Amino acid sequence: xxxxxxxxxxxxxxxxxxxxxxxxxxxxxxxxxxxxxxxxxxxxxxxxxxxxxxxxxxxxxxxxxxxxxxxxxxxxxxxxxxxxxxxxxxxxxxxxxxxxxxxxxxxxxxxxxxxxxxxxxxxxxxxxxxxxxxxxxxxxxxxxxxxxxxxxxxxxxxxxxxxxxxxxxxxxxxxxxxxxxxxxxxxxxxxxxxxxxxxxxxxxxxxxxxxxxxxxxxxxxxxxxxxxxxxxxxxxxxxxxxxxxxxxxxxxxxxxxxxxxxxxxxxxxxxxxxxxxxxxxxxxxxxxxxxxxxxxxxxxx
Amino acid sequence: xxxxxxxxxxxxxxxxxxxxxxxxxxxxxxxxxxxxxxxxxxxxxxxxxxxxxxxxxxxxxxxxxxxxxxxxxxxxxxxxxxxxxxxxxxxxxxx
Numbered sequence: 001x002x003x004x005x006x007x008x009x010x011x012x013x014x015x016x017x018x019x020x021x022x023x024x025x026x027x028x029x030x031x032x033x034x035x036x037x038x039x040x041x042x043x044x045x046x047x048x049x050x051x052x053x054x055x056x057x058x059x060x061x062x063x064x065x066x067x068x069x070x071x072x073x074x075x076x077x078x079x080x081x082x083x084x085x086x087x088x089x090x091x092x093x094x095x096x097x098x099x100x101x102x103x104x105x106x107x108x109x110x111x112x113x114x115x116x117x118x119x120x121x122x123x124x125x126x127x128x129x130x131x132x133x134x135x136x137x138x139x140x141x142x143x144x145x146x147x148x149x150x151x152x153x154x155x156x157x158x159x160x161x162x163x164x165x166x167x168x169x170x171x172x173x174x175x176x177x178x179x180x181x182x183x184x185x186x187x188x189x190x191x192x193x194x195x196x197x198x199x200x201x202x203x204x205x206x207x208x209x210x211x212x213x214x215x216x217x218x219x220x221x222x223x224x225x226x227x228x229x230x231x232x233x234x235x236x237x238x239x240x241x242x243x244x245x246x247x248x249x250x251x252x253x254x255x256x257x258x259x260x261x262x263x264x265x266x267x268x269x270x271x272x273x274x275x276x277x278x279x280x281x282x283x284x285x286x287x288x289x290x291x292x293x294x295x296x297x298x299x300x301x
Numbered sequence: 302x303x304x305x306x307x308x309x310x311x312x313x314x315x316x317x318x319x320x321x322x323x324x325x326x327x328x329x330x331x332x333x334x335x336x337x338x339x340x341x342x343x344x345x346x347x348x349x350x351x352x353x354x355x356x357x358x359x360x361x362x363x364x365x366x367x368x369x370x371x372x373x374x375x376x377x378x379x380x381x382x383x384x385x386x387x388x389x390x391x392x393x394x395x396x
Binding site: 026029030033035036038131132171172173202207208209214 | 348349352353356357360361362371375378386389390391393394
């Protein structure tokens with residue numbers, strides 16, 4: 001368990017008075033507040049530290065204890081236990097609420113828990129308003145071919161199994177909300193929501209933009225010059241295409257409805273756009289070279 | 302209707318806020334108050350945002366104008382994030 005320098009967390013000297021602590025805390029809280037930094041784990045962590053530092057330093061009793069035993073907390077804890085026993089024997093022990101201004105319902109570091117016993121002394125807890133629980137964020141990695149069709153999956157989030165339906169056509173980076181599957185509500189408030197971000201990995205020969213798919217399609221030189229049929233792999237099978245005579249390199253062909261499914265629109269699909277890549281024949285035989293030279297002569301007339 | 306709208310009085314009791322705070326939020330256009338059979342309600346879709354406004358007001362001492370600015374900037378941030386994702390996806394076409 002590491003010692004936490006609460007003065008450093010708030011960026012104040014050890015001699016700071018109550019007002020300086022409050023100002024520093026307010027400034028830090030405004031900077032790292034989770035509502036102002038959505039989906040920012042680093043800010044959330046920092047905010048908890050700042051809050052914890054304030055819990056300790058804004059309460060004179062806690063601050064005194066921290067200043068006295070902070071670095072040597074283990075020893076301080078033993079000392080406190082002994083003191084507590086003495087006080088109990090004298091029947092004079094009374095527990096005080098912290099009275100500190102701060103944000104409730106959050107985690108404390110092990111260091112804080114061991115020194116101050118968690119948030120038990122937080123007098124504001126009992127009459128805080130009900131708030132919705134924390135929203136959880138999760139990432140789900142899928143392959144492009146997986147999201148071509150609608151599918152059901154069971155996710156485990158915080159030891160809870162959640163069945164979800166992933167509609168075909170979900171986008172890379174798209175966020176879906178699953179109501180009530182986040183953290184428990186505070187003071188009886190409703191549960192937070194679970195946000196799932198989809199990361200779609202693409203290991204296919206197709207590129208995707210929205211509902212359209214793109215692909216380079218090789219066409220041999222002879223078919224490009226003379227025209228003919230080719231067989232093309234689309235996302236859901238092969239199709240036969242007619243290539244016009246005299247097709248140039250880089251020609252684009254749109255296959256309507258052969259793209260990706262449109263999200264939450266059953267039966268609707270984007271387009272597949274093919275870019276013809278004319279293949280120049282390699283390793284020509286002598287006969288072939290001869291014939292090409294013949295063609296060249298005819299062309300040059 | 303019961304499940305979609307929550308009365309102002311219920312909200313005030315649950316969140317320990319004055320109805321005048323909700324009126325002020327409504328006047329600045331941050332929430333929409335509906336009047337049904339002479340009672341004021343808020344649609345439940347707005348509750349998550351309202352909770353955020355209460356937290357910003359109570360915990361960060363933000364006034365109404367400050368809350369408005371924060372909400373506008375967060376909306377802009379969401380839009381930019383969305384645009385960034387779209388552009389990143391488009392960039393994958395050329396990778």
